Amino acid sequence: MVLPSGFTVPPLPALAVLLVGVLVAAFALARERPPLTDRTVLSFAPWMALGSAAYVCHQLRLLPAAVTPFASAPAVYGSTFVVAVAVWLGARRTDSPKRVLAGVGLLALSVPVALAVRYGTAHDSLAPLWPLFALLMAVFLGSVCWVGLRRLRLADARTVDGAGALVIFGHALDAATTAVGVDVLGFGEQTPLSRLVMEFAAGLPTAPVLGVGWLFIVVKLVVAVAVVVLLADYVREAPTEGFLLLALVAAVGLGPGAHNLLLFTVATP
Template sequence: MSPLLPAGTALPPLPYLLAVLVGLGAVGLGLRRRRPTVTPAVAGGFAPWMATGAAGYALYQAEAVPDAVAPLFGNPTVYATTFVVAGVLWLAVADRPADAWSLTGVPGVLALAGSVCFAVLVGVGIRHALATGTVTPAGPVRALALSVVVTGSVWLTVRSRVGVTGLPGVLALFGHVLDGLSTAQGIALGFGEQTPLSAALIEAGHGLPPAAVFGEAWLFVLVKAVVATLVLFAFRGYVRDEPGEGSLFLGLVAAVGFGPGVHNLVLFTIA
């Protein structure tokens, strides 16, 4: 298995796989033909959908998903499934303003629909956890609060130089800080890191003196925050010159941090 892929990564049974591939192909073709406008706001509007996919995988791991649809919630299928749903919605509202956060604009519709889906999944997860007696929200809440504080502090420090990256930049920074700190909280709760490369980085930090003060995942958290900040510096010119493409790529950077971070929060709360 690749050191970049978490444990448990597997494709679903063939019928489910074909259905997802057909959906991806149809959405991809639709997006290619319509070429909807991408703005920083549109990129931000997809954040709740990143969270939705992450929550879906957490429910799958907690065995809170009905068997009939469970293969669609495995990793990485759940993210493809989520993209198909979000992509269909994007195509349906592509003719609306791409900068308006109201329900008359693309970002507002995407964000609201994604938030509703996320809330439903979290509700299902909490109901399952209450039934099994496994609700543990304190640790995840601490990780979330600390992530907000750290992200805000870093952003205020570098905003004068990378502020052009806007909402996608903030989301990218927050996502990777959240991934790092939620992983650290998970280790404190007894969960193991699923991605081999991340686990190796955590193990390397565990043997260094700062671990006694900041915890064994301190190096992983530091690397995530530093790399995310450097990405903002690297992308500032790109976003300035090509706001649409730059925001799109920053959104992808955000997804690979924000998704795992939200997954950690939900899983550690309900498992």
């Protein structure tokens, strides 16, 4: 099994509604075929975090009963996809589609974040220090990797541009928050593949000093940079499809990273 624990299938009526929504959204995209650029990928960044923030609220049982089935994992990612596509297609009818897409995403993201912070305040479990440290570490590590990529593979970095930077930052955030969560805060790692890396690190002589999360950070960053380099040629040949893949890779990192960041801020293990 390679999926994280905690994944559940929503009740059949909710599942049917969600599947219909996903199919309709996919059909609308296929019919309109909107171009995808690096700036569009960046505009989707708040939406990548939105699903994870909503899932945190689901874990903390803060959502109305009617919304709960659509905020469980992995249903929340389908729900976010449907809403994001609807907003994107609607934003394309405006004079500033990317700004509208990003702006609506930020407004939507603020709702579950506010709910989670209010929960942390009410339960006296608000602890932003270590999550902030993880965020700063992600910014630093992501910046180092991006600067290194621009120096060693400038043509590739220019090709992927902001979308490639988002991929690296997203996976740096996932890696940094996971390492802090496991080594400092006492949270367990739910993803089996990540757990294997940390179990291997636990057997190394460095474990008593550096913990087990450092190896996960190294692996995540190496893989993220390698994927960005590999996808640069694809972006040159087929920009829309290439940026779509970069968006998916970015979401796989930024989503879990945003989830960790918010959960660790408002809840204790």
